[in-house]
Amino acid sequence: MTLLIGALTVGLILSLLALGVFISFRIFEFSDITADGSITLGAAVAAVLLVHGVHPVIATAAAFFAGTVAGTLTGIIHTRFGINKLLSGILVMTALYSTNLHVMGRSNVPLLDRRTLATQAEHAGAWLFGSTADLRVWGWDVAMRDATMLVLALTTAATVGLLIYVFFRTNLGTAMQAAGDNPQMIRALGVNVENMIVLGLAVSNGLVALSGALLAQYQGFADVQMGIGMIVWGLASIIIGEALVGVRQLGLIITGAVMGSVLFRLLVAIALRGGLNPNDLKLVTAVFVFVALVLPGLVTRLTSRRRRQAEAQ
Amino acid sequence: MLAINTIRKTFNPDTPNQVRALQGVNLTLHEGTFVVVIGTNGSGKSTLLNALAGTFIVDEGSIVLDGTDITRWPEHRRASLVGRVFQNPFSGTAPRMTIAENLVLAARRGQARGLGWALKANVRQQLRDRVSQLRLGLEDRLDNSIGSLSGGQRQALTLLMASWLRPTLLLLDEHTAALDPRMADHVINLSEEIVSRDKLTTLMVTHSMQQASNLGDRLIMMHRGAVLHDFSGAEKQRLRPADLLARFESVRRAELLDESAAQMLRCAYV
Numbered sequence: 001m002t003l004l005i006g007a008l009t010v011g012l013i014l015s016l017l018a019l020g021v022f023i024s025f026r027i028f029e030f031s032d033i034t035a036d037g038s039i040t041l042g043a044a045v046a047a048v049l050l051v052h053g054v055h056p057v058i059a060t061a062a063a064f065f066a067g068t069v070a071g072t073l074t075g076i077i078h079t080r081f082g083i084n085k086l087l088s089g090i091l092v093m094t095a096l097y098s099t100n101l102h103v104m105g106r107s108n109v110p111l112l113d114r115r116t117l118a119t120q121a122e123h124a125g126a127w128l129f130g131s132t133a134d135l136r137v138w139g140w141d142v143a144m145r146d147a148t149m150l151v152l153a154l155t156t157a158a159t160v161g162l163l164i165y166v167f168f169r170t171n172l173g174t175a176m177q178a179a180g181d182n183p184q185m186i187r188a189l190g191v192n193v194e195n196m197i198v199l200g201l202a203v204s205n206g207l208v209a210l211s212g213a214l215l216a217q218y219q220g221f222a223d224v225q226m227g228i229g230m231i232v233w234g235l236a237s238i239i240i241g242e243a244l245v246g247v248r249q250l251g252l253i254i255t256g257a258v259m260g261s262v263l264f265r266l267l268v269a270i271a272l273r274g275g276l277n278p279n280d281l282k283l284v285t286a287v288f289v290f291v292a293l294v295l296p297g298l299v300t301r302l303t304s305r306r307r308r309q310a311e312a313q
Numbered sequence: 314m315l316a317i318n319t320i321r322k323t324f325n326p327d328t329p330n331q332v333r334a335l336q337g338v339n340l341t342l343h344e345g346t347f348v349v350v351i352g353t354n355g356s357g358k359s360t361l362l363n364a365l366a367g368t369f370i371v372d373e374g375s376i377v378l379d380g381t382d383i384t385r386w387p388e389h390r391r392a393s394l395v396g397r398v399f400q401n402p403f404s405g406t407a408p409r410m411t412i413a414e415n416l417v418l419a420a421r422r423g424q425a426r427g428l429g430w431a432l433k434a435n436v437r438q439q440l441r442d443r444v445s446q447l448r449l450g451l452e453d454r455l456d457n458s459i460g461s462l463s464g465g466q467r468q469a470l471t472l473l474m475a476s477w478l479r480p481t482l483l484l485l486d487e488h489t490a491a492l493d494p495r496m497a498d499h500v501i502n503l504s505e506e507i508v509s510r511d512k513l514t515t516l517m518v519t520h521s522m523q524q525a526s527n528l529g530d531r532l533i534m535m536h537r538g539a540v541l542h543d544f545s546g547a548e549k550q551r552l553r554p555a556d557l558l559a560r561f562e563s564v565r566r567a568e569l570l571d572e573s574a575a576q577m578l579r580c581a582y583v
């Protein structure tokens with residue numbers, strides 16, 4: 001049970017990463033590898049502030065803000081200096097590695113005995129139920145800490161998902177969508193496409209950093225290596241989400257990205273339990289995303305070839 | 314009023330691919346004039362329209378629209394004054410968004426876009442009314458994505474979008490060239506209706522001599538990045554497709570003459 005709740009919680013926390021990647025990858029078709037650096041940046045900023053006794057909410061907000069700065073940099077490097085998308089992201093990601101080490105002062109910052117969102121949530125839960133004892137949910141014993149963290153992650157994911165949905169229904173949000181969909185058209189309608197890309201990447205990386213900040217507080221430490229391959233994780237979540245709910249409606253796509261992240265985390269937890277070597281995890285993730293990206297094209301090619309053969313006969 | 318003062322544009326200057334696409338175009342359009350632009354391939358028609366829309370900044374000369382010098386304005390800023398329909402029917406609309414969303418984007422052309430709700434419930438009736446003027450039955454499909462429409466339907470919508478807020482200048486670049494003949498006729502009729510109803514200052518590029526002689530109150534013929542002929546008033550109204558073809562023919566003959574003269578000089582001196 002603890003394992004299930006843990007997987008759900010991490011899945012929900014990482015769904016913020018997936019939503020960030022959704023904005024860069026699906027709205028702008030920008031494979032923004034900055035995410036690998038900004039998730040660590042978020043964790044690092046939050047952890048260091050928490051160690052210095054800053055209020056967890058403020059520390060988390062600061063992490064989000066730091067992420068938006070990273071995204072802005074990538075956006076400016078791409079739009080103002082004409083560096084290609086992938087390279088802009090690689091440059092900022094590489095620079096962030098050193099930045100993160102500087103922010104943390106070492107490669108790992110533990111958060112033992114610190115006041116974090118996790119401990120805050122636990123206190124709130126204890127106050128609500130009048131005790132810190134384990135909860136009994138449908139006959140299962142659940143630690144208060146695990147339960148409250150799950151509720152916190154769920155609330156955050158739902159709120160952020162809703163905010164993104166609402167944003168893409170506003171004048172600014174529809175203009176941003178159009179900037180990704182058809183830049184020529186929206187420029188002719190008076191929108192500065194370059195600014196939209198910068199804004200989109202800022203929000204995207206802000207969400208990724210927020211995800212990192214929550215992850216650090218949940219697992220109790222920030223580590224300079226924690227971001228490696230995270231963009232692929234986000235892509236996997238989006239692809240699973242699209243397979244689950246389709247790509248037709250924005251609300252569904254957003255819900256799908258969250259569901260995809262949770263499902264993927266569950267699958268990973270099951271695979272690890274079933275004996276998958278943790279060292280192989282990134283390899284398996286990369287192969288999964290590769291297959292998911294080529295499979296739809298392959299399937300249509302095969303079916304159309306079969307149809308052609310059938311017609312030829 | 315639109316004043317184009319001796320604008321020049323050279324692509325890829327000082328390279329083997331150098332193209333002097335605009336070589337001193339001068340043109341003054343009074344408000345509400347509908348100008349048809351014709352000319353051979355590569356004569357600079359699209360480049361002229363792009364220069365006005367701000368796709369690039371001209372090398373020399375100035376562009377004054379409604380008393381404002383817009384020569385150095387970037388494209389997105391000029392959009393507050395300029396409405397545009399492209400030759401490619403897929404260029405003017407966002408395929409993954411719905412008809413209604415596309416129209417609402419156009420309804421704020423050139424205006425600030427904030428966090429207000431884009432598709433307010435009370436605009437739907439207005440959207441329906443204006444879309445029904447296209448006579449394509451699209452008013453019942455406002456929530457379909459644009460990507461599911463035909464090129465002609467998309468082009469008609471682009472025309473509606475470009476003219477949603479009355480533009481100071483409307484640019485139509487061969488906007489019916491990619492459509493089947495019936496749809497092309499329909500879009501041309503719609504264009505004429507809109508232009509005359511709103512008295513829009515319009516530049517329309519076409520390769521159809523039929524359109525060129527039937528439409529507009531002025532006609533210019535471009536050649537080698539400059540205006541070669543300029544007809545207006547009664548003279549324009551008298552022009553028939555055959556007259557225009559004759560003009561093209563004389564341009565072609567002059568070209569040949571140039572060629573043979575150059576050939577002769579080469580033989581004589583090289």
Ligand SMILES: Nc1ncnc2c1ncn2[C@@H]1O[C@H](COP(=O)(O)OP(=O)(O)OP(=O)(O)O)[C@@H](O)[C@H]1O
Nearest residue numbers: 324325332334352353354355356357358359360361
């Ligand atoms: N972006 C560009 N870069 C380089 N050369 C260009 C560019 N745009 C246009 N040209 C060149 O400028 C010249 C004029 O092109 P333009 O597209 O204006 O012709 P046009 O009159 O619209 O022709 P058509 O009838 O074929 O559309 C051509 O020689 C073309 O190759």
Ligand SMILES: [Mg+2]
Nearest residue numbers: 358359360487
């Ligand atoms: Mg052209």
